Amino acid sequence: MEKWLVESRPLTGLKARTLDDLRALPPYRNQGVLLNTAQVHDLVDTKAAVFVDVRYPGEFATYHLANAINLPIRPTPTEQLKARIAQLPHQPIIAVCYDRRSCFFGEVLGLELDRAGYDYRGRYTVPDEYFIATPPRPYIQQWLAQSRKSYFGKASDLLAGSLTAIAGHLGLIIAILLLAIASRLAVLPISIKAERDQIVRARYRTR
Numbered sequence: 592m593e594k595w596l597v598e599s600r601p602l603t604g605l606k607a608r609t610l611d612d613l614r615a616l617p618p619y620r621n622q623g624v625l626l627n628t629a630q631v632h633d634l635v636d637t638k639a640a641v642f643v644d645v646r647y648p649g650e651f652a653t654y655h656l657a658n659a660i661n662l663p664i665r666p667t668p669t670e671q672l673k674a675r676i677a678q679l680p681h682q683p684i685i686a687v688c689y690d691r692r693s694c695f696f697g698e699v700l701g702l703e704l705d706r707a708g709y710d711y712r713g714r715y716t717v718p719d720e721y722f723i724a725t726p727p728r729p730y731i732q733q734w735l736a737q738s739r740k741s742y743f744g745k746a747s748d749l750l751a752g753s754l755t756a757i758a759g760h761l762g763l764i765i766a767i768l769l770l771a772i773a774s775r776l777a778v779l780p781i782s783i784k785a786e787r788d789q790i791v792r793a794r795y796r797t798r
Contacts, residue, residue, distance in 0.1 A: 616698060619705040624713030628720040631685060634712060640683035642715070645696040656687060656718055664696040664703075676707050684709055688716045
């Protein structure tokens with residue numbers, strides 16, 4: 592078993608005797624900030640913020656936010672922890688919390704980040720709300736685009752594609768002539784009906 596898995600060092604350098612002593616972290620910037628989902632999306636989208644997950648690797652492997660960095664505070668020896676923190680990107684950092692334990696160690700992470708000069712923005716206690724919609728696959732996008740078109744739009748696309756192919760083989764002039772003929776044929780049923788209606792009306796007027 593690796594050394595960091597059996598590390599039994601105290602949580603702080605202080606002689607903590609009670610839970611209050613254990614949680615008595617010195618104040619630092621954004622220590623009490625609890626970010627909501629809208630704020631987290633804004634930080635990720637506009638500031639390229641990164642998530643740091645302080646849980647054990649096994650918990651992290653079970654589920655974590657996309658692109659989150661696993662930095663288990665409790666089992667990592669002090670010198671390794673400092674080295675790991677020094678490797679973090681210099682971008683706004685959000686500590687992800689899944690339970691009381693990870694929320695507390697997220698607060699410890701914030702202290703270490705602040706001491707190291709990082710831009711710590713606060714803890715995110717509702718990661719289950721965070722969702723990034725992935726774009727559908729190309730063939731699904733194509734199917735959706737086709738299904739949303741009207742019959743007129745589909746017919747126009749078909750006609751345009753056909754005329755483009757004809758123009759490529761027979762020339763632009765012939766393609767235009769064929770378009771004119773096609774448009775006449777398309778309105779021919781309507782023209783015939785209109786003409787028939789006029790004849791019927793004329794018959795009734797002469798009676």
